[in-house]
Amino acid sequence: MNKQYILRTIICLTFVITTTLSGCRKEKDRSYDVNQVELLPPTAGKTKLKTNEQYVAILYANLFQKALSANQIFDINQCMQSIGDQEIAREVVVSNMMNKPGTIIPTKAQMAGNLNKFILDTYNRFLIRNPTEAEKTYFNNYITSHITPTDTILPELVYVSFALSNEYMFY
Amino acid sequence: MKRRDFIKKTGLAAAGAFIVPYILPSGRLFAGTGAAPKANHVVLVMFAGGVRYQESIGQQYLKASQMPYAQTLAKPELNVTGNIMNNMLVGAAPASKILYGKGAGGQTPFTPLLSQSLQQQGMLFTEMKSSSPGHYGGLNALLQGNTLYSQGLKQRPINPTIFEYLRRHGGPTDFPASKVWFVGNGIGNSLPLLNSSEHPGYGIKYGANFFAPTITFGPKGDQYLKDAKVYHPLDQLAPMYEMKYFLDNSFENIGRSFPSLGNTDDEKNQIKLFMKSMFTKTAAGTIAFPPAHADAGNGDTATVGYACEVMKEFKPKLTVVNLSAVDTCHSGFTGYLRALHRADHAVGHLWDFIQKDSVMAGNTTIIAVPECGRDLTPNLIKDSENNFYGYDHSDTNTLDVFCLMAGPNMPLNATVNSANNPAFSGQWKTADIVPTIADILGLKSEVMGAGMLASGAGSLFDKN
Numbered sequence: 190m191n192k193q194y195i196l197r198t199i200i201c202l203t204f205v206i207t208t209t210l211s212g213c214r215k216e217k218d219r220s221y222d223v224n225q226v227e228l229l230p231p232t233a234g235k236t237k238l239k240t241n242e243q244y245v246a247i248l249y250a251n252l253f254q255k256a257l258s259a260n261q262i263f264d265i266n267q268c269m270q271s272i273g274d275q276e277i278a279r280e281v282v283v284s285n286m287m288n289k290p291g292t293i294i295p296t297k298a299q300m301a302g303n304l305n306k307f308i309l310d311t312y313n314r315f316l317i318r319n320p321t322e323a324e325k326t327y328f329n330n331y332i333t334s335h336i337t338p339t340d341t342i343l344p345e346l347v348y349v350s351f352a353l354s355n356e357y358m359f360y
Numbered sequence: 361m362k363r364r365d366f367i368k369k370t371g372l373a374a375a376g377a378f379i380v381p382y383i384l385p386s387g388r389l390f391a392g393t394g395a396a397p398k399a400n401h402v403v404l405v406m407f408a409g410g411v412r413y414q415e416s417i418g419q420q421y422l423k424a425s426q427m428p429y430a431q432t433l434a435k436p437e438l439n440v441t442g443n444i445m446n447n448m449l450v451g452a453a454p455a456s457k458i459l460y461g462k463g464a465g466g467q468t469p470f471t472p473l474l475s476q477s478l479q480q481q482g483m484l485f486t487e488m489k490s491s492s493p494g495h496y497g498g499l500n501a502l503l504q505g506n507t508l509y510s511q512g513l514k515q516r517p518i519n520p521t522i523f524e525y526l527r528r529h530g531g532p533t534d535f536p537a538s539k540v541w542f543v544g545n546g547i548g549n550s551l552p553l554l555n556s557s558e559h560p561g562y563g564i565k566y567g568a569n570f571f572a573p574t575i576t577f578g579p580k581g582d583q584y585l586k587d588a589k590v591y592h593p594l595d596q597l598a599p600m601y602e603m604k605y606f607l608d609n610s611f612e613n614i615g616r617s618f619p620s621l622g623n624t625d626d627e628k629n630q631i632k633l634f635m636k637s638m639f640t641k642t643a644a645g646t647i648a649f650p651p652a653h654a655d656a657g658n659g660d661t662a663t664v665g666y667a668c669e670v671m672k673e674f675k676p677k678l679t680v681v682n683l684s685a686v687d688t689c690h691s692g693f694t695g696y697l698r699a700l701h702r703a704d705h706a707v708g709h710l711w712d713f714i715q716k717d718s719v720m721a722g723n724t725t726i727i728a729v730p731e732c733g734r735d736l737t738p739n740l741i742k743d744s745e746n747n748f749y750g751y752d753h754s755d756t757n758t759l760d761v762f763c764l765m766a767g768p769n770m771p772l773n774a775t776v777n778s779a780n781n782p783a784f785s786g787q788w789k790t791a792d793i794v795p796t797i798a799d800i801l802g803l804k805s806e807v808m809g810a811g812m813l814a815s816g817a818g819s820l821f822d823k824n
Contacts, residue, residue, distance in 0.1 A: 232610070232611055261584075264580045264583065264584060265584050267547060267575055267580055268575060268576065268580050268581055268584045268585050270547045270552045270572070270575075271544075271547050271552070271570075271571060271572035271573075271575035271576040271581070272570065272571060272576060273542065273552070273555045273567065273568060273569045273570025273571070273621060274537075274569055274570075274620075274621040274623050274628070274631065275621070276620055276621070276623070276628065277623065277628055277631055277632060280588075280628070280632065281585050281588040281632065281635065282584060282585065282588075284588040284589040284590075284591065285584055285585055285586070285587050285588040285589075287589055288587045288588065288589050289587070321610075324610065327606055328603075331599075331602070331603065331606075335599055340595075343599075346591075346596060346599055346600040346603070347603060349591075349600050350600045350601070350602075350603035350604040350607065351603075351607065353600075353604050354604050354607035354608055354611070355607070355608045355611045355612070355618040356607055356608075356610070356611040358618055359611075
């Protein structure tokens with residue numbers, strides 16, 4: 190009994206001492222020269238509001254893949270200032286551009302043929318970023334459910350919605 | 361019933377009884393003070409870019425402005441007085457040296473459009489004090505009901521404008537965005553900034569819709585706005601907005617939203633269709649311009665024509681129209697006289713148009729008041745037509761203006777002045793316009809209770 194008791198006590202003490210000493214050991218510094226990064230949403234860097242001039246210049250480049258002249262930018266800015274509701278002003282300017290020849294927009298067939306690519310390209314073109322999985326899923330489902338045989342302007346409406354989005358107003 | 365249940369239910373019932381009466385069908389949280397509106401619509405004309413007291417109310421024409429400063433030989437023919445605002449004021453026209461009308465040399469004055477002048481149809485305050493000698497400060501005082509020395513140029517009003525007071529305190533049912541309009545004569549002098557303040561409790565979400573029609577529907581609008589597609593509201597706009605709102609929600613999630621004037625989708629569609637129709641009417645020459653616009657008009661007559669179209673379409677509760685062509689007075693006194701005569705013609709047309717509108721006739725008050733006046737003595741710039749001296753606006757004479765008001769529920773042909781007091785005592789001031797408009801539309805106590813008007817500012821109905 191005594192022997193067993195002593196042996197058990199020794200084992201217990203050994204366990205306690207071992208765990209205490211190892212628990213107090215200083216943790217090894219396992220850094221690999223990689224900076225700590227705080228994870229933010231993909232839009233977090235867009236904090237500056239575009240001016241009207243920046244907006245129309247970028248919009249024109251996005252839709253026509255070429256640049257507006259300085260005079261045209263000045264005139265369009267004046268037109269936008271002459272309308273109180275800037276949401277309406279942007280809608281009118283965007284849809285006016287959509288009515289001009291030369292806009293570079295995928296056809297409905299091109300969009301439907303490779304929807305994932307269309308969504309990725311549209312995000313890259315307008316918002317200069319890749320869509321999140323949630324955004325991909327939303328647009329995939331939304332566009333798929335809205336493609337009808339008679340509807341011919343869905344890609345244009347997608348472009349308009351991006352051009353009018355609040356995120357597009359920031360950079 | 362257990363005591364705890366009894367207390368709980370009694371408490372809920374008491375809270376309900378307290379809150380429910382304040383949630384009104386109109387969407388307003390608090391009931392109005394019960395003040396009955398004096399009219400359902402108000403049109404404020406900010407008249408018209410610095411109007412000198414002597415040529416307007418004073419009816420001194422050339423006698424006070426040019427004769428004292430002219431060469432000796434020219435003096436006798438400049439000794440002419442008379443009224444060149446024949447739609448707004450009572451008074452005989454100058455007997456000679458008529459330069460402000462149409463035709464060669466402006467010899468033919470416009471025929472009055474109103475059978476009775478506005479002065480006869482309402483109240484004339486002859487001793488209104490402007491709060492500022494400058495255009496922007498003066499316009500700010502007219503729209504804020506206050507004059508703040510900290511108010512900067514190229515800066516939105518610091519205190520709320522009358523547009524915001526009405527939309528916030530009047531509620532979205534009675535005062536939706538499309539019922540509050542500001543029609544400007546251009547986009548210079550920071551005019552587009554005046555449709556809302558930067559006040560944190562008010563701001564653009566309660567602001568006015570704004571057009572500067574000579575730009576919006578002028579050559580630039582033709583090029584960059586006219587061909588806008590009008591998407592089908594259900595088949596095209598609805599899905600487009602749905603996708604936009606999804607994108608906006610994703611962006612809002614990290615704390616940034618974009619300020620909006622608050623037009624509903626239906627209101628936006630109505631405004632876009634209105635714009636489309638304006639381009640069509642402009643091209644067809646069927647805008648409701650004043651009669652003299654076609655052969656002798658200017659920017660102000662054009663602005664008023666489009667303001668009439670806005671009123672015809674939207675029947676606004678408040679329409680503010682800014683005219684400013686008389687500002688040519690800095691370097692062209694002859695042009696100033698012509699512009700003043702045209703501004704009067706435009707106001708006459710505006711009132712005549714309102715009287716022919718089935719909704720606004722008999723239910724609209726018009727207020728015309730200059731944002732500032734002009735100096736007592738001229739500058740050194742002579743115009744090329746008649747060698748007349750120009751006038752700037754910086755001395756105390758600049759602060760002397762007038763206010764003309766006509767509409768229902770006010771005395772007719774009433775002139776209000778300080779006959780028994782020193783003239784221009786400051787009893788009436790341009791900052792009174794905001795509480796006056798609020799009074800007409802039944803929101804006086806709400807606006808005055810907000811506590812941001814100038815000291816002593818009040819409704820002109822309480823000061824006559």
